[in-house]
Amino acid sequence: MDVLLKRFAGRFALTFSLVVLEAAGWILFPLVIGRAIDSVLSDSARGLYELAGLGIMTIVIAIVRRLVDSRAYARIYIRLGEEMVARDEESDTSTRTARLGMLREIVEFFENSLPSLINAVLGLAGTILILSALNFPVFVACLVVACATVTLYSLTGKLTTRYNEGLNDQYERQVDAVHSGDPRRLREHLRAMMRWNIRLSDLEAANFGINWVFMICLLVFAVGAAAEQTLEYGVVFAVVMYVFQFVESMMGIPFYYQEWLRLREISGRLAGATP
Template structure:
């Protein structure tokens, strides 16, 4: 991961700067909505204008970031793809084709998932900080749930990696299975791939279900605590909205962790075929 970031440092610096600005805007939404509510209740429109200005600024930053990302990462994929195929002369066509698709997964992670992950992490940190200032019991409840979520996914990390390894082993045989023209061989290959995919999906569903139980308990507690300790309607609304943001982040971030485990396994396959400096996720992360 570090090697790829170092090689394309300039492009990453630009895109990540825009991601941080966009994330900062989204963090402030509940707070500004709460201020707008209290402003209207006090017969003032100032809060509405402040919220409108924040929404427009955040939207413009988000649009510019997406325009920059699509062009920057397209160049990265083309360059790394040429290096990988040119430097992997010993592997057969099936393996090289599969690895080219895997390389695309890594680039797409940086283009789509990494900005969303950074957004979620910044949002999570900002949300917890603001909740600490607004309502300490809710803040402590969020910390307890965060520890429970981290523990859950740490315990299942090795199993996720093993399932991804089995899936990728089978994926590298795909072109040969198609090229063979043998319906039986192709059917067996597709069934094998789907078995690994089902195992990954079942594990993800189980983790998500358990995590959602944690989040449901937090939401119920937060609504009760906010209503009991806060008098202003806008402040209560802001607290509940921030808890929703926290829940959204804590449900989404583990999915990025699972994706990172998959990319770490993929990077081991791509190392040594001409793009070591660009895709060694596991060795340098």
């Protein structure tokens, strides 16, 4: 994946720049909505104009980014796919077919998941920064919860990688299992794949449940702390919205982390097949 970033650095720089601009717009929404509420309560329309302007700017950037991304990543996939098949002549058809599908997963990660991940990370950083100015106790609580989430997923990272390795081993045997015409062999292959899938799903469910307990505790604390520390409705609204944004990021980022672990394992398999 590092080689991919270096080789197509120019295209990634353009798409990532658009992602950052889009993320900045989304980060500002709760703050601008809060300002609009206080503005309306003060018989002024200025806050509404600011909100409308931010909304138009953000959606235009989002549309342009998606138009650029689809074309850039299509060209990357075509070039890498052709090169991989040509260089990996020693492997059998089953392995090359599976690896071509794995390559597609990596490209799709950069096209679809990575922009969402960048949005989540930047949103998380921006949210924490703004909360430090709006409500310090809530800011501290967010830091504590963030540390708890990072610790949880760090402890299970090696197990996730091992399960993905087992799943990918089976995936590389899929074409041969189908081509064999042996119903018993195919059944055993499918059962083996599903066993690895179930293990991954169970681990993900356990992590999700524990992480959600952290988030519920944070939400309960944040609502109480926001209501106690200020009488401005717009500020209270902004604090609560930013906490919701924080929770959304902290629930989403671990899934991207798990996806990254899977793609890192895939990259090791493709290292000898792509330049």
